[in-house]
Amino acid sequence: EIVMTQSPATLSVSPGERATLSCRASQSVSNNLAWYQQKPGQAPRLLIYDASTRATGIPARFSGSGSGTEFTLTISSLQSEDFAVYYCQQYNNWPLTFGGGTKVEIK
Amino acid sequence: EVQLLESGGGLVQPGGSLRLSCAASGFTFSTYAMTWVRQAPGKGLEWVSSISGGASTTYYADSLKGRFTISRDNSKNTLYLQMNSLRAEDTAVYYCAKHTGGYSRAFDIWGQGTMVTVSS
Numbered sequence: 001e002i003v004m005t006q007s008p009a010t011l012s013v014s015p016g017e018r019a020t021l022s023c024r025a026s027q028s029v030s031n032n033l034a035w036y037q038q039k040p041g042q043a044p045r046l047l048i049y050d051a052s053t054r055a056t057g058i059p060a061r062f063s064g065s066g067s068g069t070e071f072t073l074t075i076s077s078l079q080s081e082d083f084a085v086y087y088c089q090q091y092n093n094w095p096l097t098f099g100g101g102t103k104v105e106i107k
Numbered sequence: 108e109v110q111l112l113e114s115g116g117g118l119v120q121p122g123g124s125l126r127l128s129c130a131a132s133g134f135t136f137s138t139y140a141m142t143w144v145r146q147a148p149g150k151g152l153e154w155v156s157s158i159s160g161g162a163s164t165t166y167y168a169d170s171l172k173g174r175f176t177i178s179r180d181n182s183k184n185t186l187y188l189q190m191n192s193l194r195a196e197d198t199a200v201y202y203c204a205k206h207t208g209g210y211s212r213a214f215d216i217w218g219q220g221t222m223v224t225v226s227s
Contacts, residue, residue, distance in 0.1 A: 091212030
């Protein structure tokens with residue numbers, strides 16, 4: 001099983017600032033990686049797939065990069081609606097696995 | 108509008124069974140693989156099971172040890188998860204999710220979730 005490790009667990013950021021979230025895979029997943037955003041009481045929402053492709057309707061301030069074992073989600077200028085938990089997920093191998101999440105909170 | 112609507116959750120005693128349903132609308136259901144993901148209270152996301160569009164291929168998390176069965180009825184645009192021998196650790200919100208299509212196994216549409224509580 002591929003283990004996905006996200007860091008940091010919590011990220012404190014001021015509105016308007018840049019946020020950088022990391023996701024590391026225990027073995028290469030090529031570019032088969034997705035990022036999701038989840039707000040309290042809501043289902044996750046797909047942000048990025050194939051490591052760097054924004055999903056439909058996702059603002060350009062969200063960008064993904066990386067391949068192999070190291071991946072990054074960048075939010076260029078945090079808006080109030082961006083404070084949430086973010087998960088990465090690999091789909092290169094079965095079983096599909098998620099990272100433990102990074103909570104982005106208001107500083 | 109593309110939509111997924113889960114149902115069937117509730118309170119069940121340890122050792123009991125439950126069948127979840129996920130009604131799909133707004134897209135050609137049979138064309139897409141589908142997945143169940145769960146989230147225990149206060150915890151992260153856990154992949155449970157996936158099924159191909161034609162239902163010929165299924166995948167399960169090892170931790171389920173044969174207790175869960177995924178299926179679909181493409182004539183009814185509905186996905187199912189049969190859960191047997193339920194344990195306290197199966198308590199979670201269960202989401203159904205649609206794959207993006209092609210090779211990608213990312214999930215672009217999610218249901219609102221249905222809560223399953225296993226307790227005596």
